[in-house]
Amino acid sequence: MKETYVACEPGKTKVSPEIAALVENRKPGHALDAPFYISPEVFEADMKLIYGQHWIYVAVESEIPEPGDYITVDIHRNSVVVVRDDDNAIKAFHNVCRHRGSRLCNEHKGSVGNIVCPYHQWTYDLEGKLLFAEHMGDDFDRSRNGLKSVHLQNLGGLLFICLADSPPADFDEFKAAMEPYILPHQISKTKVAAQIDIVEECNWKLTIENNRECYHCAANHPELTASIFEYGFGYQASPSNQAMLESYDQLVLERSKDWEGGYGLPSIEIEHLDGRITGFRTQRLPLDQHGESETLDAKIASKKLLGDFTRADLGALSLWTQPNSWHHFMSDHIVTFQVFPLSAERTMVRTTWLVHQDAVEGVDYNLDNLTAVWNATNNQDRHLVEISQKGIHSDAYVPGTYSPYTEIYVEKFCRWYIERLTALINA
Incomplete structure (x- = not known):
């Protein structure tokens, strides 16, 4: 079947002079102007130029382990169905019937033999081919009415889609850099232990900015900082923390040599959060206390280790991707x-916990223990970003200065965002 794509062409995307001026006049090293967080018009531009033109992380492949399993993902007005076909290949399609536009799959996840429109029963196979369309006449060509494909990439079990007609070509570079880090964890041999969606009453950029720094962690995240060192997330030496940061850097160096030399686990930082289309950062970092896992006591939450691991204290590999994960x-x-x-002031955050596919709840892991740290942290972060959103509405708000010691990755996210808007507005 000839694949077809729905285009979101940057050259045809117009923005108002006001938005163009906001983008052009953004002051480096400072938070964004208020309209970036509250304007519906800026939100529409974000959806077309950021979420509509970049690789968006949507799922792990273990969410659809068997042929016919599917999930649906909503990105603004676009619904996408991601499905595993009968040959175990993973495909993505616009979740829209080619007849009269009905949504095809109306649940977040499920399993099907074929994809059947609930309106008039047009039937598509798992490769998107139209198999059945009753009462359409002899001149109707089923081969020209298959589902519209969406670009999909699989990075070691992490699934990314792109809604654009021509997706960013640098994903292959991202994949080549990241797969050696991710593959040892063998995502394809995991299962979903829990998945929770929360809605934050804030702009999506505040959610990402909050994640890109740990300046706030010690004061707000007692559960998370029981295991993680906040110094691993953008801290630079300052007069107040230089000695402690030097000690931490030495710990990182020693553990990295151990993980890489003894276990073949890449650990050193790769940081491309700005200056490229598909921005990302990764690093394997040591954990505090027992150093095993992000739990309240920093011990493993599941006795069944992932992949071929025989050792528990392997730190935590962190991966960030621009713009959404x-x-x-x-x-x-x-x-x-x-x-x-x-919307301009509402954001959904989906958190998924994965364990080994053979791990048994209540035997190998306790679900409350597995999810305790990030359930608490997510709720704390929700409060922080929501009070930030409220404050930005104030007439007194002016973009504040980012800390050069703790918020360099926030600045890199904002720089990436402005770079991408600028490039696509001017395309």
Whole structure:
């Protein structure tokens, strides 16, 4: 079947002079102007130029383990169905019937033999071919009415889609850099232990900015900082923390040599959060206390380790992608996060916990223990971004200065965002 794509062409996307001026006049090293967080018009531009033109993380492949399993993902007005076909290949299609536009799959996840429109029963196979369309006449060509494909990439079990007609070509570079880090965790041999969606009453960029720094962690995240060192997330030496940061850097160096030399686990930082289309950062970092996992006591949450691991204290591999995800890979489980804008001031955050496919709840892991740290952290972060959103509405708001010691990755996210808007507005 000839694949077809729905285009979101940057050259045809017009923005108002006001938005163009906001983008052009953004002051480096400072937070964004208020309209970036509250304007419906800026939100529409974000959906067309950021979420509509870049690789968006949507799922892990273990969410659809068997042929016929599917999930649906909503990105603003676009619904996409991601399905595993009969040959175990994973495909993505616009979740729209080619007849009169009915949504095809109306649940978040499920399993089907074929994809059947609930309106008039047009039937598509798992490769998107139209198999059945009754009462359409002899001149009707089924081969020209298959489902519209969506570009999909699989990065070691992490699934990304792009709605654009021509997706960014640098994904292959991202994949080549990241697969050696991710593949040892063997996502394809995991299962979903829990998945929780929360809605934050804030702009999506505040959600991402909050994730890109740990300046706030010690004061707000007692559960998370029981296991993680906040210094691993953008801290630079300052007069107040230089000695402690030097000690931490030495710990990172020693553990990285151990993980890389003894276990073949890449650990050093790769940081491309700005200056490229598909921005990302990764690093394997040591954990505090027992150093095993992101739990309240920093011990493993699941006795069944991932992949071929025989050792629990392998730190936590962190991966961030622009514009919508972050991930934590440990020896015993993985926690992965997606950010989906709902409106200018509402954002959905989906958190998924993965364990080994053979791990048994109540035997190998306790679900409350597995999810305790990030359930608490997500709720704390929700409060922080929501009070930020409220404050930005004030007439007194002016973009504040980012800390050069703790918020460099926030600045890199904003720089990437402005770079991408500028490039696509001017395309």
